[in-house]
Amino acid sequence: MPRRPADAQQRQAAPDLPAEPTQAGRFEQARRVQSMALLEDYAELIADLHATGGEARPTDIARRLGVTHATAIKAITRLKREGLATARPYRGVFLTEEGEQLAARVKARHLLVVEVLRAIGVPPDAAEQDAEGIEHHVSDITLQAFARFLKGVK
Amino acid sequence: MPRRPADAQQRQAAPDLPAEPTQAGRFEQARRVQSMALLEDYAELIADLHATGGEARPTDIARRLGVTHATAIKAITRLKREGLATARPYRGVFLTEEGEQLAARVKARHLLVVEVLRAIGVPPDAAEQDAEGIEHHVSDITLQAFARFLKGVK
């Protein structure tokens, strides 16, 4: 996480708000997106676990993500800190309202990305694999374009 | 960088080689990709600086990327460590043969991704912005599909 530069040397203190169309701006944005990716993945997975099995235990989460439980717990801590989740010891993790909304958005986006890749002719396996990384970088504007595109080819 | 797990607890020591089609496998792959993204961006930029201006100084690189020069130098150190670049103090950074190849691949991929986004109907600015993050997650297989797709709509 960039932690607000405030560097005096050679950066004109961009007010952070506008997505300047400069190369540096694009890279900054990409880095910002990246820092959200983890939260998004966890939120989506927790929602999925609740939707299917019923519980989202740290160990389940860790296994599904391919990390150790310690890593999962650390991420869950961050989710709690961000107000996206709560957890009762030995009772699993629960998404807050905000967390649920994030998860829903992420899931919809994931499906759309996979669909678009498939429509373009990407083999199913590759589509699934690449979507996992791509989805986090798909902006709302691009997402809308994806939806329109699918309506066209459907 | 994952640093080879060797965890004994609940992971069956996957030989690292096969891209297993499991969810955990997909996430691992996405993380692996992520760790390459930085090197790719730097290599591409260095090649671009050489192609246009002529020199790739740490400060130029830092400015273009929107980071401080200290950060750029750290990344350059990693590039050197990975055998992708060399540097002569106060004389700029140079890509090795391998670095050049990486840069070329990355650039071609970037252009293709932007083109595909445009073809799908994504506005230019969004296409440029999103491609910056997306490109790193586009596998060779998907890239080939992209190329075929463009031939079709061209």
Added chain:
DNA sequence: ACGAATATGATGCCAAGGCTACACTTTCTT
């Protein structure tokens, strides 16, 4: 119901990639 197995949570370690600050070169300007 109790002991083994499993899950949980807390620590501590590591590397990457941000940052600031400071020292030292090089280059530019006058």
Added chain:
DNA sequence: AAGAAAGTGTAGCCTTGGCATCATATTCGT
């Protein structure tokens, strides 16, 4: 040519997200 400006490199700090390990808590099977 000398001082100012700009570039370069080093060091130290922070956060994130991996990891292993250990001590507990819970759950399960007999």
